[in-house]
Amino acid sequence: MQYFDFHTHPILKQLFSETGSVTDMLGRNEVKVLQTQCTDIPNIIQSQIHPSQLAQYPEGVLLGIVLYSMESFLAAEVIPLRQHLRTGSQHKLSEPLLKKIVLNDYKAFTDFLVNRTLKAYQDNSNIFNVITSDTFANGLPTDKINIFFVVEGCHSFVDSVNRTGDGKVFPVTEIIDNLDTLLARDIPILAVNLTHMQQSSLCNHAFGIQLTNPAPFFPTGNGMQPDGYDIAQALFDRGIHPDLKHMSYKSRRDLMEAVDGDGDITLHAPMPLLCTHAGFTGIPFEAWPEYMSLARAEGPVVRVEMAKSFAADSVPSQDCAPTFNMTTINLFDEEIAWIVAHGGMIGLSMDRRILGYVDPFDADVDGRLDGDFVVDTDFISQAEWDALNIDLGKYQQKVNPMACLTVQKLHANWGDQSKQERWYYDHIFLHLKHYLQTCLRAGIPLSTSIQHITIGSDFDGLINPFITMPGVKDMERLKRYIRTDFRGYLSQLEDASDWYRDLDVKQFADNLFFENGYRFVKNFMQG
Numbered sequence: 001m002q003y004f005d006f007h008t009h010p011i012l013k014q015l016f017s018e019t020g021s022v023t024d025m026l027g028r029n030e031v032k033v034l035q036t037q038c039t040d041i042p043n044i045i046q047s048q049i050h051p052s053q054l055a056q057y058p059e060g061v062l063l064g065i066v067l068y069s070m071e072s073f074l075a076a077e078v079i080p081l082r083q084h085l086r087t088g089s090q091h092k093l094s095e096p097l098l099k100k101i102v103l104n105d106y107k108a109f110t111d112f113l114v115n116r117t118l119k120a121y122q123d124n125s126n127i128f129n130v131i132t133s134d135t136f137a138n139g140l141p142t143d144k145i146n147i148f149f150v151v152e153g154c155h156s157f158v159d160s161v162n163r164t165g166d167g168k169v170f171p172v173t174e175i176i177d178n179l180d181t182l183l184a185r186d187i188p189i190l191a192v193n194l195t196h197m198q199q200s201s202l203c204n205h206a207f208g209i210q211l212t213n214p215a216p217f218f219p220t221g222n223g224m225q226p227d228g229y230d231i232a233q234a235l236f237d238r239g240i241h242p243d244l245k246h247m248s249y250k251s252r253r254d255l256m257e258a259v260d261g262d263g264d265i266t267l268h269a270p271m272p273l274l275c276t277h278a279g280f281t282g283i284p285f286e287a288w289p290e291y292m293s294l295a296r297a298e299g300p301v302v303r304v305e306m307a308k309s310f311a312a313d314s315v316p317s318q319d320c321a322p323t324f325n326m327t328t329i330n331l332f333d334e335e336i337a338w339i340v341a342h343g344g345m346i347g348l349s350m351d352r353r354i355l356g357y358v359d360p361f362d363a364d365v366d367g368r369l370d371g372d373f374v375v376d377t378d379f380i381s382q383a384e385w386d387a388l389n390i391d392l393g394k395y396q397q398k399v400n401p402m403a404c405l406t407v408q409k410l411h412a413n414w415g416d417q418s419k420q421e422r423w424y425y426d427h428i429f430l431h432l433k434h435y436l437q438t439c440l441r442a443g444i445p446l447s448t449s450i451q452h453i454t455i456g457s458d459f460d461g462l463i464n465p466f467i468t469m470p471g472v473k474d475m476e477r478l479k480r481y482i483r484t485d486f487r488g489y490l491s492q493l494e495d496a497s498d499w500y501r502d503l504d505v506k507q508f509a510d511n512l513f514f515e516n517g518y519r520f521v522k523n524f525m526q527g
Helices: 041-046 072-084 087-092 095-103 108-122 133-138 172-184 226-237 249-260 285-291 333-341 382-387 407-413 417-441 472-491 505-526
Strands: 003-008 061-067 128-130 145-152 189-193 241-243 274-278 292-298 301-307 345-348 373-381 453-455
Touching (some): 003 453, 061 505, 226 249, 249 382, 333 345, 333 417, 345 505, 373 407, 453 505
Parallel strands (some): 061 145, 145 189, 189 241, 274 345, 345 453
């Protein structure tokens, strides 16, 4: 099997080790025996896209490698997590390094992105092959891991400051100059995220943190800012794709309107927009308030508890039905259609939280309940909440328990052990089906939509993977499962009855796991 992945961190955990190399591995066996079962840390630690695992794909691998510098607030919150590692493994999560990041004594661009991250890939050319345009003319090498780069968060280009607010901003000139420094070194950069996990002066971000105190990561902005538009235009001018992941819903909408020339700002010569590691909400934004079981102002943000829709018109039965994560870090229906119609690409994340999965043994399930519903928690900036003109009339209507996951149904899903493996895979099936269905409803034919989605796993030791799919070594099994079972899954769904027979499932699987990404990157590299 050939394997493509839009968004990967093969050596992220290795970068925080006081000693060691890119071939080291930090696994769940290095986590202490925890006193409570209410944690997913062992599962999160084991999520891997380790080079040794990629060796099982001898027909060729092409990966989008993430250049990312940890934010100051995140570094501060990670330090206490070291206590969960066994004493003999704590050196693999360096406290001195994390403290230097917090104080900006270790610079995001020069020290971490270039001298620590990029250098690690370049110094291991026996493992990693940085692609060029000639790579595709001569055929994809199969004896190395072929890589291009994406940058996760424009803060990663900035040495001068490590957080915004209180008069501090990420300087546009510094970001662009350091981007040009990389490009001058013939580093193939396909995409850049404008923002990541903490507030940026370029645009508002979507709340997306777990396992730690959420307050430092609350979004407090209001959509795109003038500096953000300047960076987006600079990316277009250099033939680089902006990546929508981690932007707030309003920021994403603002950027799309600027590309279309429908807003106050018009961007010129745009590249297609990407979302390299995404999940879907399962609904258009206008329907979003209908699934709010709670909306409450908490200081600078509105806390929103979202009931989990399992799309009642799509599920084959009321038990063991998969659900969506309907928080705003995920794409709404109109965004899926817009990206595809504009020639962009979507990478499907393998983070089970992003894909909407929950089981009775997940961390803090009881703490995420509102009444009878299992919910996902979102935080929306008060400014953006007001600007979006949320239809509170829909919120004030009672959430339909027949269309959402209740505590009773959650436990019923786990009453039959034979259904549990299907319970994992159906979350991925639901996303794939919803993607195709959404495109069809927008007038995009199957022959087009099947060319604009690929895998963007985000395997990195920080996501929460499916228990049956802890890492990249399990992706071949997922592909086989899609090829053998996806058509049968679709045949049970009333709203897929008109089109599922037209889907070439084998071709779709080949496209999803390699062909689409390979073609997109080849076209990018060859101009």
